Amino acid sequence: MCKSQHHQQLLYFIENIINPNFEFIKLDLNYIGFKNGIYDLSNATFILTADIVENIQVRTYIDSEFKIDNDYAPLLDQYLRFQFDDETIEFIYFMIGRSMTKLNDKFDFMVFLFGEGGSGKSLLMNLVKYSFAHDQVGILSNSHQEQFGLSEYAKKNKFYAVMI
Known part of the structure; x- marks a missing residue:
């Protein structure tokens, strides 16, 4: 394990890395994450976790199941x-x-x-x-x-x- 100070520095560099070799870390504002998948705002569809084929960094993660079956709220x-x-x-x-x-x-x-x-x-x-x-x-x-x-x-x- 590392010291608390080093741990904080490591987290800072992981969160703030800007390198073309690490494109998978790029934040994608079109996606909101849920326990059972991600919601794609660009085409208003929900993608189950099993159906995700690429690495996506969601803009936020909501710690609950996505259960909306229609557009009615x-x-x-x-x-x-x-x-x-x-x-x-x-x-x-x-x-x-x-x-x-x-x-x-x-x-x-x-x-x-x-x-x-x-x-x-x-x-x-x-x-x-x-x-x-x-x-x-x-x-x-x-x-x-x-x-x-x-x-x-x-x-x-x-x-x-x-x-x-």
Whole structure:
């Protein structure tokens, strides 16, 4: 076994290696991992573990079984139907889907939710946030460092600004 300091250094270099000989370590933002397989966001399909033929580094791992057999999400639909009409719900689903995928269209995309306190804005954003690993998400707050204020967000995939 190695010392704790060496162990931390080893983990750092494994996580931050940039070498063309180690392409299998490259993070693929199109995949979310589950106990029983991976979900491919690029074509909205689930691939069972036994059917995975290549090495894939998923953007996050959710420690549960993927059990959705169709496109229906009863709890999320109930939450949205409580306060929105069908057209608004369709647009919210569009915004969630657009914020979870990476397209090569060179556009930035921002979801801005405005409403009364306790209406579920933070819950909805947390659902999207948890589809990324914690080190891929930056949280902007009212107070940030004065010097190099945005430097910690340079390599983040998503930013969340709560109560700004």
